[in-house]
Amino acid sequence: MSNQPLNKKLHFELIREDSGARLGAVHTAFGRVDTPAFMPVGTAASVKGMMPEAVLQTGAQIILSNTYHLMLRPGADRVARLGGVRKMMNWKKPLLTDSGGFQVMSLGPLRKMDENGVTFKSHLDGSRHLLTPEISTEIQHKLDATITMAFDECTPFPATKSQAAESMALSMRWAARSRQAFVDRTGYGQFGIVQGSIYPDLRLQSIEQLHEIGFEGYAIGGLAVGEGQELMFETLSATTPHMQADKPRYLMGVGKPSDIVGAVMRGVDMFDCVLPTRSGRTGQAFTRFGAVNIKNARHADDTRPLDEACACPACTNYSRGYLHHLFKAEEIQGLSLLTWHNLTYYQELMSSIRHSIGKGVFNHFVSNFKEQQAQGDIEPL
Amino acid sequence: MSNQPLNKKLHFELIREDSGARLGAVHTAFGRVDTPAFMPVGTAASVKGMMPEAVLQTGAQIILSNTYHLMLRPGADRVARLGGVRKMMNWKKPLLTDSGGFQVMSLGPLRKMDENGVTFKSHLDGSRHLLTPEISTEIQHKLDATITMAFDECTPFPATKSQAAESMALSMRWAARSRQAFVDRTGYGQFGIVQGSIYPDLRLQSIEQLHEIGFEGYAIGGLAVGEGQELMFETLSATTPHMQADKPRYLMGVGKPSDIVGAVMRGVDMFDCVLPTRSGRTGQAFTRFGAVNIKNARHADDTRPLDEACACPACTNYSRGYLHHLFKAEEIQGLSLLTWHNLTYYQELMSSIRHSIGKGVFNHFVSNFKEQQAQGDIEPL
Numbered sequence: 095m096s097n098q099p100l101n102k103k104l105h106f107e108l109i110r111e112d113s114g115a116r117l118g119a120v121h122t123a124f125g126r127v128d129t130p131a132f133m134p135v136g137t138a139a140s141v142k143g144m145m146p147e148a149v150l151q152t153g154a155q156i157i158l159s160n161t162y163h164l165m166l167r168p169g170a171d172r173v174a175r176l177g178g179v180r181k182m183m184n185w186k187k188p189l190l191t192d193s194g195g196f197q198v199m200s201l202g203p204l205r206k207m208d209e210n211g212v213t214f215k216s217h218l219d220g221s222r223h224l225l226t227p228e229i230s231t232e233i234q235h236k237l238d239a240t241i242t243m244a245f246d247e248c249t250p251f252p253a254t255k256s257q258a259a260e261s262m263a264l265s266m267r268w269a270a271r272s273r274q275a276f277v278d279r280t281g282y283g284q285f286g287i288v289q290g291s292i293y294p295d296l297r298l299q300s301i302e303q304l305h306e307i308g309f310e311g312y313a314i315g316g317l318a319v320g321e322g323q324e325l326m327f328e329t330l331s332a333t334t335p336h337m338q339a340d341k342p343r344y345l346m347g348v349g350k351p352s353d354i355v356g357a358v359m360r361g362v363d364m365f366d367c368v369l370p371t372r373s374g375r376t377g378q379a380f381t382r383f384g385a386v387n388i389k390n391a392r393h394a395d396d397t398r399p400l401d402e403a404c405a406c407p408a409c410t411n412y413s414r415g416y417l418h419h420l421f422k423a424e425e426i427q428g429l430s431l432l433t434w435h436n437l438t439y440y441q442e443l444m445s446s447i448r449h450s451i452g453k454g455v456f457n458h459f460v461s462n463f464k465e466q467q468a469q470g471d472i473e474p475l
Numbered sequence: 476m477s478n479q480p481l482n483k484k485l486h487f488e489l490i491r492e493d494s495g496a497r498l499g500a501v502h503t504a505f506g507r508v509d510t511p512a513f514m515p516v517g518t519a520a521s522v523k524g525m526m527p528e529a530v531l532q533t534g535a536q537i538i539l540s541n542t543y544h545l546m547l548r549p550g551a552d553r554v555a556r557l558g559g560v561r562k563m564m565n566w567k568k569p570l571l572t573d574s575g576g577f578q579v580m581s582l583g584p585l586r587k588m589d590e591n592g593v594t595f596k597s598h599l600d601g602s603r604h605l606l607t608p609e610i611s612t613e614i615q616h617k618l619d620a621t622i623t624m625a626f627d628e629c630t631p632f633p634a635t636k637s638q639a640a641e642s643m644a645l646s647m648r649w650a651a652r653s654r655q656a657f658v659d660r661t662g663y664g665q666f667g668i669v670q671g672s673i674y675p676d677l678r679l680q681s682i683e684q685l686h687e688i689g690f691e692g693y694a695i696g697g698l699a700v701g702e703g704q705e706l707m708f709e710t711l712s713a714t715t716p717h718m719q720a721d722k723p724r725y726l727m728g729v730g731k732p733s734d735i736v737g738a739v740m741r742g743v744d745m746f747d748c749v750l751p752t753r754s755g756r757t758g759q760a761f762t763r764f765g766a767v768n769i770k771n772a773r774h775a776d777d778t779r780p781l782d783e784a785c786a787c788p789a790c791t792n793y794s795r796g797y798l799h800h801l802f803k804a805e806e807i808q809g810l811s812l813l814t815w816h817n818l819t820y821y822q823e824l825m826s827s828i829r830h831s832i833g834k835g836v837f838n839h840f841v842s843n844f845k846e847q848q849a850q851g852d853i854e855p856l
Contacts, residue, residue: 139797140806145788168775168800175776176796184792394549395556407526411565415557416520419549425521426807 104241104283104310106342106363110451113460115358117451120311120342122188122240123281124180125155129342129363130447132354132440133158133190135371138167139183142371143430144437146185152406152434153441156188156240158366161233162197165223166216170236178238190366191239192346193230193272193287196248196315207247209264227271231284235277242284243313244272249291251319258291265289265315266303273307283310285344291316292325294332301336311342314362318348327356334361351380351443355463358447359456370440374433377421379408381439382466386414388432393418406438407431485622485664485691487723487744491832494841496739498832501692501723503569503621504662505561506536510723510744511828513735513821514539514571516752519548520564523752524811525818527566533787533815534822537569537621539747542614543578546604547597551617559619571747572620573727574611574653574668577629577696588628590645608652612665616658623665624694625653630672632700639672646670646696647684654688664691666725672697673706675713682717692723695743699729708737715742732761732824736844739828740837751821755814758802760789762820763847767795769813774799787819788812 106129110117120127134141134149137160141149149157159179164170176182180189198205198214205214211226230245246265249258269286276284286304290296304312314333317326330345337343344364345357354365370380377389381401386393388400396414404410408417408431420428450459487510491498501508515522515530518541522530530538540560545551557563561570579586579595586595592607611626627646630639650667657665667685671677685693695714698707711726718724725745726738735746751761758770762782767774769781777795785791789798789812801809831840 138800138804138806140801140804140808143807145808145811146792163804167804168796172776172796172800176778176794176800182794182797182800395553397557407528411527413557413563415549415553416563419519419553419557419563420521423519423521423544423548425519426524426811427521427526430526430807430811 102280103278104281106311106340108340110454112451112454112456113359114361115447115451115456116361116363117448118342118363120156120188120364121281122283123279124186124188124240127155127188127364128448130354130358130444130451131156131364132444133364133366134437134440135160135366135368136183136185137368138163139173139179141433141437143375143426143433144371146183148430148434149185149437150187152437153445154187154437156190157185158190158192159237159239160197161191161194161230161237164191164237165194165225165233166218166221170233174236174238178236180238180240188240189238190241191234191237191243193234193243193245194225195230195246196347198225199248199250209267211245211268227268228275231272231275240282241311242276242282244269244284244286244309246287246289246315248319249289249316251291251316251321253291255291255293255296258289258293258296262289262291262296262300266300269304270307273309285309285311285313285342287313287315287346288333288337289316292321292329294329297329297333298336301333305338309341311344311364312337313344313346315346317345318353323353323356326353327360330357330360330362337361351440351463352467354443355447355460359460370436371433374436375429377428377432378436379432379439380436383469384467388414388417388428389421390418400435401439404435404438404442406435408435483661484659485662487692487721489721491835493832493835493837494740495742496828496832496837497742497744498829499723499744501537501569501745502662503664504660505567505569505621508536508569508745509829511735511739511825511832512537512745513825514745514747515818515821516541516747516749517564517566518749519544520554520560522814522818524756524807524814525752527564529811529815530566530818531568533818534826535568535818537571538566539571539573540618540620541578542572542575542611542618545572545618546575546606546614547599547602551614555617555619559617561619561621569621570619571622572615572618572624574615574624574626575606576611576627577728579606580629580631590648592626592649608649609656612653612656621663622692623657623663625650625665625667625690627668627670627696629700630670630697632672632697632702634672636672636674636677639670639674639677643670643672643677643681647681650685651688654690666690666692666694666723668694668696668727669714669718670697671714673702673710675710678710678714679717682714686719690722692725692745693718694725694727696727698726699734704734704737707734708741711738711741711743718742732821732844733848735824736828736841740841751817752814755817756810758809758813759817760813760820761817764850765848769795769798769809770802771799781816782820785816785819785823787816789816
């Protein structure tokens with residue numbers, strides 16, 4: 095449980111299991127990441143509206159940046175010249191980058207996929223680009239990602255079983271090529287991504303193939319793409335028990351607080367999602383008692399804080415009335431404060447989860463959480 | 476020179492004079508303001524893109540908010556219910572509010588002026604409002620301004636002498652009514668505003684009438700409205716020598732660094748301007764060697780800081796290349812960082828000015844400043 099410089103590979107320490115949940119730590123070249131962990135998203139090498147010092151204050155120990163956005167602007171070589179994403183943006187802790195696969199798949203008619211990879215047109219200037227497992231891995235190297243993700247196809251939902259099988263098989267061939275292209279460095283690592291849509295036997299096949307290749311961690315991809323929470327939880331329940339216990343498990347792009355709690359119950363260790371940052375910019379705040387839309391007129395004269403139990407600057411220094419005013423007046427400070435609050439809420443959630451697993455009372459935490467959620471939802475998101 | 480709670484009126488301490496410049500301090504209920512001082516503008520009770528803690532870190536000891544904007548949104552009574560501007564926005568130091576006069580005069584066909592005051596339509600929703608000396612003073616009281624400004628007409632430029640005389644006379648009648656409406660509190664004060672356009676004898680008449688009314692400070696209005704730096708300096712030279720030496724002198728809405736230095740030479744103590752904040756939001760940075768447009772492509776690969784001698788976060792933690800990227804990617808963090816830098820530059824300028832007056836070498840400071848400006852202007856604003 096030390097925090098000393100790492101002289102070996104990025105690795106996972108499993109500290110305790112409790113009711114399916116895992117307390118652990120990912121040890122990296124840039125410090126430990128306590129798990130279950132939530133990674134704020136800094137798409138273009140900036141967590142929108144936040145200074146990195148503020149992100150750190152929320153309790154975040156790792157952030158995520160997007161390969162697709164950074165390869166187009168400012169460009170991977172330019173990022174490398176500026177010292178990599180971490181140095182460039184003055185984020186001293188670990189950084190995970192996605193592979194770019196998810197974004198280029200979303201480009202629809204702007205992209206063309208074959209065995210080699212994906213050709214696509216930039217949404218910025220229409221310029222033509224190619225992403226392959228090798229190129230994605232090389233770009234992530236240039237970005238100086240502490241954790242590099244394998245290049246894969248995020249299988250669309252819904253998919254027939256044969257579509258899902260074909261897509262998964264391609265992702266597994268790409269995973270092997272991604273691993274081949276990965277340049278190992280002390281305290282850095284690469285994660286493979288489990289695909290297979292909602293089909294347990296495909297998920298199992300995918301896991302077996304990834305284990306055979308061997309990664310420092312394993313992500314669960316192709317969920318939170320429209321299948322709904324119930325089916326996501328079912329798929330997780332059929333997937334995580336087959337994943338190596340001594341490696342971190344990362345559920346990509348998830349999610350709402352209740353998604354996270356349910357996934358932790360099913361053995362997931364890491365999460366990322368734009369929800370707290372994006373919601374903050376539109377005036378939606380997460381609180382222990384559900385969502386608050388600060389733009390709602392009923393907050394205009396409210397001298398109370400957003401959440402009196404929260405220690406973030408938005409809650410300790412300002413009234414709901416002032417936050418409401420900042421959003422009405424379209425002041426930048428408003429969205430910064432609500433983003434700060436939401437990221438604090440998410441990190442508090444993760445910290446409470448870790449604490450309860452550590453004490454062996456995660457079941458109790460879950461009951462309390464569900465009770466609060468049931469009482470809450472005062473202004474559903 | 477103490478910083479203890481004030482048990483008397485807001486007052487000015489003149490510490491030293493040097494080559495026309497004055498080193499001093501304005502003592503208020505919420506601490507001292509070292510002069511010459513620059514006040515960052517927080518129009519709608521937020522210095523755009525900045526947290527108040529960041530504004531404080533730049534060295535600012537007082538900020539300015541706009542009565543016109545706040546009376547319309549969120550409304551003066553609402554601000555009062557939220558504890559006044561300072562409490563609402565968590566700014567613990569003094570606050571100056573303008574009278575709203577300048578903004579309503581700018582509304583053109585949307586406003587109608589008579590002896591009583593100005594009727595105008597809100598730029599937000601077209602609703603009809605009235606500002607008079609009494610109403611403006613009452614609103615500023617509700618906003619909890621540490622320094623309240625008299626309600627006046629900012630004489631347009633150019634104005635014939637008879638137009639300027641008529642306008643000034645109205646402002647003087649309004650100044651008397653503003654003073655009458657002012658509710659005195661310990662450590663709070665009200666400033667009268669000298670008008671008279673570019674006509675020395677009108678300025679002198681205005682000063683005499685304001686002195687007769689008696690204020691805690693005197694502002695110079697109706698400058699920086701298109702007359703140019705030379706005529707502004709000439710007018711200042713003909714104005715400040717007649718102003719009470721034991722009261723602070725505030726040049727409203729000024730200005731560029733060279734405007735400030737020239738005005739300090741002519742005995743001005745206080746300034747406010749949107750230039751550092753507005754420029755910061757558009758990617759224009761002030762440096763010791765002139766202006767830098769960070770959006771310029773030549774900064775894209777530049778690993779050097781904006782200004783290596785500057786101690787602000789933008790200069791100590793980031794490269795020009797990264798700042799360039801943030802602006803290209805339209806990341807909020809970029810405009811926050813450049814605003815932070817510009818406000819730091821302005822406060823450093825004021826601090827250097829004060830230091831040189833204190834040492835009796837203000838002339839030397841001015842020569843150096845002019846030399847740097849001449850070498851500089853690498854990318855004129």
